[in-house]
Amino acid sequence: MQKFQMTVLGCGSAVPTSWHSPSGQLVQHHNRQFLIDCGEGTQMQMIRYKVKQTNLNHIFISHLHGDHYFGLIGLMNTLHLMHREKPLHVFAPKDLYEIIHTQLRLSETTLHYPFELHPLEDYKKGATLYENEYMKVTLFPLKHSIAVWGFLFREKTMPPNIDKAFVKRYRPTIKQIHEIKSGADFTIPGGKLIKNEQITIPAPLPRSFAYCSDTAWLESTAHFVKGVNLLYHESTFDNSREELANITLHSTAAQAARVGLKSGAKKLLLGHYSARFKKDIEILQQEAREIFPESYLSNEGETYDI
Amino acid sequence: MQKFQMTVLGCGSAVPTSWHSPSGQLVQHHNRQFLIDCGEGTQMQMIRYKVKQTNLNHIFISHLHGDHYFGLIGLMNTLHLMHREKPLHVFAPKDLYEIIHTQLRLSETTLHYPFELHPLEDYKKGATLYENEYMKVTLFPLKHSIAVWGFLFREKTMPPNIDKAFVKRYRPTIKQIHEIKSGADFTIPGGKLIKNEQITIPAPLPRSFAYCSDTAWLESTAHFVKGVNLLYHESTFDNSREELANITLHSTAAQAARVGLKSGAKKLLLGHYSARFKKDIEILQQEAREIFPESYLSNEGETYDI
Numbered sequence: 001m002q003k004f005q006m007t008v009l010g011c012g013s014a015v016p017t018s019w020h021s022p023s024g025q026l027v028q029h030h031n032r033q034f035l036i037d038c039g040e041g042t043q044m045q046m047i048r049y050k051v052k053q054t055n056l057n058h059i060f061i062s063h064l065h066g067d068h069y070f071g072l073i074g075l076m077n078t079l080h081l082m083h084r085e086k087p088l089h090v091f092a093p094k095d096l097y098e099i100i101h102t103q104l105r106l107s108e109t110t111l112h113y114p115f116e117l118h119p120l121e122d123y124k125k126g127a128t129l130y131e132n133e134y135m136k137v138t139l140f141p142l143k144h145s146i147a148v149w150g151f152l153f154r155e156k157t158m159p160p161n162i163d164k165a166f167v168k169r170y171r172p173t174i175k176q177i178h179e180i181k182s183g184a185d186f187t188i189p190g191g192k193l194i195k196n197e198q199i200t201i202p203a204p205l206p207r208s209f210a211y212c213s214d215t216a217w218l219e220s221t222a223h224f225v226k227g228v229n230l231l232y233h234e235s236t237f238d239n240s241r242e243e244l245a246n247i248t249l250h251s252t253a254a255q256a257a258r259v260g261l262k263s264g265a266k267k268l269l270l271g272h273y274s275a276r277f278k279k280d281i282e283i284l285q286q287e288a289r290e291i292f293p294e295s296y297l298s299n300e301g302e303t304y305d306i
Numbered sequence: 307m308q309k310f311q312m313t314v315l316g317c318g319s320a321v322p323t324s325w326h327s328p329s330g331q332l333v334q335h336h337n338r339q340f341l342i343d344c345g346e347g348t349q350m351q352m353i354r355y356k357v358k359q360t361n362l363n364h365i366f367i368s369h370l371h372g373d374h375y376f377g378l379i380g381l382m383n384t385l386h387l388m389h390r391e392k393p394l395h396v397f398a399p400k401d402l403y404e405i406i407h408t409q410l411r412l413s414e415t416t417l418h419y420p421f422e423l424h425p426l427e428d429y430k431k432g433a434t435l436y437e438n439e440y441m442k443v444t445l446f447p448l449k450h451s452i453a454v455w456g457f458l459f460r461e462k463t464m465p466p467n468i469d470k471a472f473v474k475r476y477r478p479t480i481k482q483i484h485e486i487k488s489g490a491d492f493t494i495p496g497g498k499l500i501k502n503e504q505i506t507i508p509a510p511l512p513r514s515f516a517y518c519s520d521t522a523w524l525e526s527t528a529h530f531v532k533g534v535n536l537l538y539h540e541s542t543f544d545n546s547r548e549e550l551a552n553i554t555l556h557s558t559a560a561q562a563a564r565v566g567l568k569s570g571a572k573k574l575l576l577g578h579y580s581a582r583f584k585k586d587i588e589i590l591q592q593e594a595r596e597i598f599p600e601s602y603l604s605n606e607g608e609t610y611d612i
Contacts, residue, residue, distance in 0.1 A: 040377065066413060074376045102404060145414075146414055
């Protein structure tokens with residue numbers, strides 16, 4: 001099975017603390033890396049947690065609050081100083097273009113590599129931002145004080161594998177292999193038919209990961225992230241601050257858990273913790289588990305299998 | 307004697323490493339704090355080294371290369387979220403205004419406090435940027451690939467203190483005290499004159515600190531920082547990379563030491579180390595000491611008395 005993991009680089013909210021960095025997550029699928037959000041210090045967190053930037057070609061920025069993008073210019077500058085030449089694709093709100101280019105222009109920097117900004121405003125909800133042979137990344141709307149999007153990483157349904165003993169015995173042609181993978185039965189010399197299900201092993205079920213931050217509780221989110229293996233949903237506050245969550249358009253842990261429950265997610269990761277939580281952060285997990293038992297606190301530097 | 311200290315928050319150069327952060331220094335004089343440069347992560351370094359932001363009202367940005375300013379927007383955003391209301395004075399190249407305001411505008415942020423940008427281009431060399439009862443900050447030109455300035459923090463010459471035993475015995479009036487502090491002699495009842503030097507104790511010699519980064523070796527620097535108690539001068543490279551230093555308009559440790567020697571500084575602190583130095587960084591101190599024995603490596607988190 002191909003590697004499909006997510007590493008938390010920062011799970012704090014807007015005010016940095018000595019115990020949490022602002023938002024940043026690295027998704028690794030097979031040999032590709034994807035960065036979601038890039039708060040201040042994300043590149044240092046990548047160094048700290050030994051994340052190599054070599055295979056990083058795609059960055060997704062959920063919205064233009066600083067704790068989700070202030071680190072991008074620094075990371076881009078480092079890639080420039082390291083003489084990167086490959087294009088860097090950044091999927092972000094359109095205004096990020098002006099933010100980045102203003103700084104490049106005023107520091108008289110001409111990047112060694114192409115910087116391709118793909119404005120999220122250009123995509124319909126559910127549209128595909130990125131796709132390769134094995135998986136794709138789509139976007140969906142969230143609800144915050146400025147425009148914000150969630151991202152869904154979903155593997156494609158792969159064709160079944162063919163039984164090795166069968167291949168060794170009957171040596172099917174390449175054409176026949178393709179046909180079997182597409183569902184065809186196989187006729188052995190002598191005319192006897194072997195059913196497709198007898199000679200194939202179904203591919204692993206497609207896995208998926210969804211990122212939802214920042215957002216108020218939103219009815220439609222469960223629909224977009226239906227059945228994901230791993231759901232990251234912001235939980236800035238605990239139940240006692242539900243009103244504050246509503247005013248600031250953030251979520252409580254319990255609201256995040258309701259999305260987990262309603263979507264049928266396998267597992268929920270909490271994060272984007274308010275700076276006021278330190279040792280008492282367990283309360284978020286407790287409140288979430290009352291609604292959705294498979295709720296967990298995300299921790300910086302930890303890697304989660306999807 | 308009033309507190310006059312400098313704390314190194316970051317002494318690496320443009321590419322961050324796990325062992326160094328980009329440029330940032332906190333100067334503390336009496337009950338005032340001043341920040342010089344603000345590379346990415348400076349606010350986290352302030353948290354790490356327990357620097358409170360309460361008395362920080364003045365920030366000095368030497369130039370607009372990212373490793374000297376990328377952290378400013380994050381720090382400013384945090385001050386905003388902490389409901390700061392006092393003005394923040396930033397002395398920086400004029401283009402910083404556009405960089406900050408572009409981001410505030412596009413993230414729909416209206417700061418709770420006045421942000422006062424004082425463009426360094428508006429000042430003549432040697433001019434005073436900031437002044438209070440006890441000290442002042444002036445600027446001087448450095449030489450780099452874009453416009454860059456150095457900063458000099460210098461205490462004022464304070465009037466002498468009056469001998470306590472004299473005060474107790476002869477109880478001079480407030481007016482007489484001012485006259486004595488200004489150099490006047492004192493006539494005791496009966497007409498006998500006591501010479502000023504017999505009843506005064508000279509104030510401590512004014513202390514000074516100079517910050518020079520980034521810069522190529524520059525003849526005039528020694529003149530501007532003449533006799534400083536503590537000189538911070540960038541030393542990005544060692545002797546073997548002098549040519550690279552010349553091309554990139556940075557300094558070697560030996561060139562920094564020449565400024566130390568020529569200026570008559572009491573002590574030189576090296577910094578802005580290239581990412582290539584790690585355990586072998588001692589070479590910079592060795593090469594500097596061959597020219598100027600009072601040369602030291604600066605270390606993050608360390609506080610230096612001036």
